[in-house]
Amino acid sequence: MVLVTGATGILGRVLVLELLKKGKKVRAAKRKSSNIEEVKKSWLFYTADAERLFEQIEWVDVDLWDLDSLRAALDGVEEVYHASAKVSFHPKDAQEMLRTNVEGTKNMLYIAEEKQVKKFLFVSSIAVLDEVNENGIIDENSQFNPKEEHSGYAQSKYLAEMEVWRSSAEGMNTIIINPGVIIGTGNWGNSSGELFTTFEKNPFTFSGGTAYVDVRDVAKIAVELMDKNKFGERYIILSENRKYQDLSD
Template structure:
């Protein structure tokens, strides 16, 4: 049996779908306050709603070590996908607590329960950007600089907990997905790009990053979990693309004008400061933070050579992902 954390989120829901399609027994952890709407939406869209009954849901919290130990009892494998993704300064304390302490609890529970192997859904954010050739791979060493976000710091330290577990005998694989494209909640995470593009985007930057379909992340997680590979990390990235190219593609799909105004460094610095002041006076979350503004201006490329060497995996083209999820988005309008 596989134990999955974060099963109510975008990645976790697709992992559960992949596991149940393979007829593997699965148990999923959810907080009492969490909704299963995204998970049900994903299963329904792919006409697999009959598989929902195959999931054994159990209430708990990764920050409660006792609930984790009880939930993991009787399982052989673990996929740890639970995390908080935020670039809002107000969320830093909770994010560090969940992503680092919560991961430590999961690792400790695995060690105490003699789990055979764990797959951890990390992020390219944990890899750092210190590479002279401009292409990030699994050997890059994380170093602090002004471009590293609190989220990246949390995922880096979470990975250290996995390596600690590996040193203590827990077989481990770490997945470092790039920006994940998928459909779940259009108002959260990278899925927001479809909502924003539908409303119209005026501005663009020269930045860019890697993208991957959530289906690929889920498939790679299950494949690596059941492989003989252990104590390795893998970048899960389909293509490296400029933000402007993504916006142009979606704008064309939604019959909206393509972004025309190029964001300069000065505009970027002014924008996040204005949003910060507005958030203070209006008590709302800023649409742009210092971290997201810096990310929009940076360009990083990620190599998937290692995964290809080990698995020879064929990724879904990003053009196909954008087309599929844009159609899904439009079907719900």
């Protein structure tokens, strides 16, 4: 059994789909208020077999701060894809992101260890990587620089990564992926795609740019990494870099 958290999110829903297409049994974790019909509708963009595959999902309501809820969700689970996260670029949400992204991940890892989960993949972000290599490029050896200014989201993902590395050091088989801004169908209000909403609401431009990636590529690579047991490492997943000016035009 495979558990996917954040299963109604832009990435989580496609992870579920990719796993089902590979014949895996999937338990999809969601909040009680989540709209699963919207997920099924979005699948029509990705597959002609949406209805049949959707019926195979075992949905479960999960509260990241209720350990008994997590125990029930992780019962009989061998693999976890932890894609659940609070995404915001608003300073007012900084504390909520710390609670959800850091403490929620810590709780997931604690119960996963208790339940002897065999594999744990954590969805992080390129936002946590600062230092460039000798060629001026960010790679998997790049580190978070606490002396630089970061968004609350980046800080929360960095601290969550620290919890994953701790579990890895203690013997859990973990993988961290660091995708760029994920492009896909679904609710952009709680994903890295919120960046596009920001551009729509504000008639100004930004300097610089960032990297983007198709959600289908992220899901396929994540599943492949787990299937090939690529543990104890991080993997950057992106497609191309674009300037912010290009998005606001």
